[in-house]
């Protein structure tokens with residue numbers, strides 16, 4: 001036992017006798033000797049230091065998420081055994097994941113999951129990682145369809161009354177189209193919220209559709225979500241006026257801005273899901289020019305837009321004679337994030 005951690009732990013007896021400082025109560029911040037089993041506390045501080053050195057934004061939080069992922073535990077479970085030695089295999093797996101994160105691989109690609117609309121989505125580099133602000137697309141779509149605050153009654157925005165002047169806008173919802181579905185997060189969230197709806201989800205990437213289908217199966221909505229591969233509206237070319245709602249989170253980053261995005265996005269996420277052309281609005285323009293053909297009268301186009309794009313997007317909407325009732329909705333950070341237009 002000589003040299004093992006236990007041999008260094010003082011007995012309670014010696015503490016009572018005051019022969020030495022009670023070292024066994026000291027925080028476990030020292031490096032354990034080689035071949036010993038490190039504690040979660042030790043692994044977390046080691047990982048946080050490595051991630052900090054690589055400029056990861058939330059080093060301690062990311063380290064905790066990776067350790068929880070490694071151990072298959074909950075956060076509370078981790079904290080109840082913060083100083084207990086861990087099996088060496090777990091420490092090795094954890095350190096490997098931390099090295100991946102230190103290369104600025106997104107946390108969600110490492111854990112393989114991302115929460116969106118309180119649902120867990122499988123993600124990997126074939127798809128864009130769903131962002132919290134995209135939940136506003138879902139929220140707006142639901143409000144337009146159900147005309148009531150069904151998820152977040154305290155949310156800052158209200159759909160303007162004028163948006164419902166069109167007598168057709170109250171028709172029961174039948175068909176929704178998600179253009180550029182990626183992980184399927186919007187399509188699956190809407191399918192869960194609207195059990196009577198039929199959802200169509202298009203993506204140009206077959207790889208992305210494989211992930212989206214898996215997410216639809218996982219959330220048991222696969223029979224109501226029709227996945228199609230193709231460019232924008234090509235797979236539904238015959239469905240003129242076939243949809244009550246078109247939703248989209250199109251690529252909207254201006255091409256030259258891709259180079260200055262944080263490494264997690266720039267080096268790992270699919271560029272075809274991000275690159276919106278010279279001014280970022282290539283896909284937005286196509287949604288506005290091609291989308292109305294596929295909307296029934298009184299239907300809605302709801303799309304996510306980038307910061308600083310709302311004025312130009314609203315101008316583009318006003319240019320169209322087949323679109324009306326347009327407005328923008330801010331995200332939870334107060335940035336104009338979602339543009340809405342109604343089909344005349």
Ligand code: GLN
Pocket residue numbers: 128129130131134180181182183184185186248249250251272273274
């Ligand atoms: N619809 C998916 C999302 O919102 C993918 C979007 C995209 O690939 N641009 O995350």
